[in-house]
Amino acid sequence: MLSDAWLIARKDLKLEIRSRVALNQVIPFAILVLVLFAFALDPDRGLLQKATPGLYWIAVLFSGLLAMQRSFSVEAADGVTDALRLSGLTPGGIYLGKTLSVAVQLLVLEVLLGAGVALLYGTVITGWLLLFTTIVVATAAISTAGTLFGVVAAGLRVRETLLPLLLLPVLAPVLIGSTRAFEAALSGTPSEGWPWVGLMSAFAVVYVVAGIFGFGPLMEES
Amino acid sequence: MEPDDPTFRSGTEPVVHLRGAVALLGRFPALAGVDLDVDRRRIVLLRGANGAGKTTLLRALAGLVPITSGEAVVLGIDLRDDRRAVRDRVGLLAHGTGLYDELTVEDNVRFWTRAARADISDADAAMARLGLDGRLRDVAVGRLSTGQRRRTSLACLLARRPELWLLDEPHAGLDKEGRDIVDELVRSAAQAGATIILSSHELDRSIDLADEIVTLGGGIALDDEAEGGRFHAE
Amino acid sequence: MTTETVGSVQASDNGPTSTGSRSTMILGIVTIVALGVLILFGLILSPADENQGEAVRIMYVHVPSATLSYVGCFLTTIGSVVYLWRKSRWWEILAYASAEVAALFTAFTLITGMLWGRPTWGVFWIWDARLTSEAMLMLLLLGYLAVRGLAADYEVRAKRAAIVGLLLVPNVLIVRESVQWWRTLHQKPTLSLAGAHIEGLMLFSLFTGFIAITLVFIWMVIHRFRVAWLEEQVDLEGLDEAIAERRAEGALS
Numbered sequence: 001m002l003s004d005a006w007l008i009a010r011k012d013l014k015l016e017i018r019s020r021v022a023l024n025q026v027i028p029f030a031i032l033v034l035v036l037f038a039f040a041l042d043p044d045r046g047l048l049q050k051a052t053p054g055l056y057w058i059a060v061l062f063s064g065l066l067a068m069q070r071s072f073s074v075e076a077a078d079g080v081t082d083a084l085r086l087s088g089l090t091p092g093g094i095y096l097g098k099t100l101s102v103a104v105q106l107l108v109l110e111v112l113l114g115a116g117v118a119l120l121y122g123t124v125i126t127g128w129l130l131l132f133t134t135i136v137v138a139t140a141a142i143s144t145a146g147t148l149f150g151v152v153a154a155g156l157r158v159r160e161t162l163l164p165l166l167l168l169p170v171l172a173p174v175l176i177g178s179t180r181a182f183e184a185a186l187s188g189t190p191s192e193g194w195p196w197v198g199l200m201s202a203f204a205v206v207y208v209v210a211g212i213f214g215f216g217p218l219m220e221e222s
Numbered sequence: 223m224e225p226d227d228p229t230f231r232s233g234t235e236p237v238v239h240l241r242g243a244v245a246l247l248g249r250f251p252a253l254a255g256v257d258l259d260v261d262r263r264r265i266v267l268l269r270g271a272n273g274a275g276k277t278t279l280l281r282a283l284a285g286l287v288p289i290t291s292g293e294a295v296v297l298g299i300d301l302r303d304d305r306r307a308v309r310d311r312v313g314l315l316a317h318g319t320g321l322y323d324e325l326t327v328e329d330n331v332r333f334w335t336r337a338a339r340a341d342i343s344d345a346d347a348a349m350a351r352l353g354l355d356g357r358l359r360d361v362a363v364g365r366l367s368t369g370q371r372r373r374t375s376l377a378c379l380l381a382r383r384p385e386l387w388l389l390d391e392p393h394a395g396l397d398k399e400g401r402d403i404v405d406e407l408v409r410s411a412a413q414a415g416a417t418i419i420l421s422s423h424e425l426d427r428s429i430d431l432a433d434e435i436v437t438l439g440g441g442i443a444l445d446d447e448a449e450g451g452r453f454h455a456e
Numbered sequence: 457m458t459t460e461t462v463g464s465v466q467a468s469d470n471g472p473t474s475t476g477s478r479s480t481m482i483l484g485i486v487t488i489v490a491l492g493v494l495i496l497f498g499l500i501l502s503p504a505d506e507n508q509g510e511a512v513r514i515m516y517v518h519v520p521s522a523t524l525s526y527v528g529c530f531l532t533t534i535g536s537v538v539y540l541w542r543k544s545r546w547w548e549i550l551a552y553a554s555a556e557v558a559a560l561f562t563a564f565t566l567i568t569g570m571l572w573g574r575p576t577w578g579v580f581w582i583w584d585a586r587l588t589s590e591a592m593l594m595l596l597l598l599g600y601l602a603v604r605g606l607a608a609d610y611e612v613r614a615k616r617a618a619i620v621g622l623l624l625v626p627n628v629l630i631v632r633e634s635v636q637w638w639r640t641l642h643q644k645p646t647l648s649l650a651g652a653h654i655e656g657l658m659l660f661s662l663f664t665g666f667i668a669i670t671l672v673f674i675w676m677v678i679h680r681f682r683v684a685w686l687e688e689q690v691d692l693e694g695l696d697e698a699i700a701e702r703r704a705e706g707a708l709s
Contacts, residue, residue, distance in 0.1 A: 244699065246695075248609045249691060249695075249698065250698065250702075251695070251698050251699045251702045251703075254699045254700075254702040254703045255699065255703065259521070271704075274706070438706070439705065439706030440702050440703045440704060440705035440706025441699075441702045441703060441706065442703050443707055444706050
């Protein structure tokens with residue numbers, strides 16, 4: 001299963017590097033969201049600095065959605081779905097591989113967005129350990145859930161609208177948790193942030209298990 | 223790939239055995255009770271009008287479309303018990319290419335070869351066999367012509383070394399050279415012990431290739447006026 | 457993967473053949489009587505609360521329907537799990553019926569909660585932990601129902617919805633937990649019976665509320681189940697004719 005996951009993840013990342021969709025479209029979109037927040041919230045009143053954790057994670061979620069849509073539109077191409085079913089790859093391995101490639105793309109996005117908020121909002125970044133852990137755990141939570149619901153919506157005519165409806169309510173705890181943890185880190189009280197990291201870890205574990213077992217039935221009859 | 227499956231190796235059992243097989247696409251019975259027996263190493267041509275059920279039959283034999291009633295045994299595996307088990311032993315060349323447009327020919331063939339747990343040298347051999355080892359090797363599939371994509375799909379299939387080849391219109395979109403390659407591949411695969419079922423509109427060409435011809439119509443195998451049942455080309 | 461088959465048609469013999477039956481008619485009558493008793497005690501016989509005033513009466517329906525919205529979620533998850541495990545259409549349709557009724561009860565809980573909030577807190581909506589959790593529950597249920605209501609083959613809808621349904625209870629638990637943590641940091645008032653002295657006739661009214669609302673819930677799930685079951689049955693009807701028709705096409709060509 002793990003070697004299948006590795007094969008799929010490598011294929012996906014290679015494909016993303018070749019196609020440059022993430023680079024040319026998703027990252028500019030993420031930066032655009034940051035700029036739009038500045039338009040919506042007057043940058044002179046310190047609101048942007050105060051709201052940085054929330055704005056940051058909203059930007060991650062929305063641009064991450066694009067990356068997830070993309071991850072499944074690739075597999076919906078000309079007969080690829082059938083080819084995957086016939087391939088002999090284990091469904092659990094395909095799930096883990098897609099999750100891994102989404103996670104890697106999210107991490108790149110998050111680093112860039114982090115630089116973006118520091119630069120554009122003038123947010124002072126402290127509490128590195130908690131920030132780093134939060135990013136890793138929240139990324140795991142978002143990509144595990146996103147990949148599972150991505151395949152639920154895959155291959156349907158309504159997939160572009162269905163995925164956000166399914167995924168965003170489910171990710172609400174991750175948004176709350178990652179935002180609170182970031183606030184705790186930035187305000188110099190990291191001890192308040194760690195319980196949220198625990199909650200998000202539990203979330204990711206639930207989804208990894210559900211994804212490994214649920215992907216098999218979901219890959220059929222789509 | 224499990225070529226040592228005893229039920230398969232025994233050779234007495236047909237590779238494909240269908241009796242009254244029904245397959246539904248939604249509520250539509252695309253297969254309405256097909257009877258079909260194919261022995262090992264045979265090359266069988268499916269013919270029939272558009273919508274006769276050729277594609278659904280090939281997909282059902284690949285374990286993609288569930289058989290909802292009747293008997294269906296492929297390579298010794300009862301499709302009604304576990305149609306997934308047959309999948310990594312068959313190769314399906316479908317209407318869709320099953321290729322990633324952004325990746326190169328080499329990336330695609332190697333990916334699907336690895337996915338099938340076949341040896342990576344088979345991927346190179348398959349590309350060479352289909353004339354993809356030159357300039358085309360590093361071209362993204364999205365930039366290829368229809369015929370070149372078809373060849374790439376065939377290379378993926380060949381590298382998997384399937385026991386049962388299911389080819390849906392393999393000649394479509396290919397030039398003379400490509401068609402010759404397909405025919406040659408099919409013949410040598412049959413000699414090597416594989417079984418081939420293909421559908422084709424290129425009847426003149428395919429009849430020469432086939433050992434048997436089965437005509438489908440209305441989701442069943444029709445009686446051929448030639449010989450009552452199956453018409454033997456030999 | 458063995459019974460995504462015509463074989464499941466045979467299983468339909470165990471299913472209902474109409475939306476009503478003698479026992480559900482009796483259930484319906486008992487439900488109406490219970491609702492009558494609830495109105496009598498809840499609105500007329502029981503007194504107003506000294507803290508919450510007349511608004512406390514909303515609690516007699518709000519609390520039971522909130523409870524049952526969670527019961528409905530639980531049933532949906534159970535039904536989805538059994539469907540994925542045993543391919544049982546019966547359980548899948550139970551999951552669907554429960555989700556739909558649960559969504560209705562969730563909406564009712566939200567509306568009564570807001571009506572209670574207006575006189576008590578002065579505003580319709582407050583980011584109270586329970587109210588927020590209930591709103592998230594509504595969104596999760598809508599996601600399930602959107603998948604279940606796809607314009608696609610039964611197997612596609614059912615299987616995908618079952619995966620969403622399977623995760624419904626875990627999601628609800630995680631959402632509740634996170635919202636609870638989030639709001640308790642701020643110590644906001646909570647929509648609850650806390651502060652009201654529930655005893656005597658008021659306690660009895662709440663008890664009547666639980667019984668009446670539970671009966672409504674059961675009645676609705678049974679009937680929704682039957683309608684959904686019959687709808688899916690219609691899809692399977694006429695398969696033999698369809699096969700005969702299909703075979704005839706071949707004779708023509």
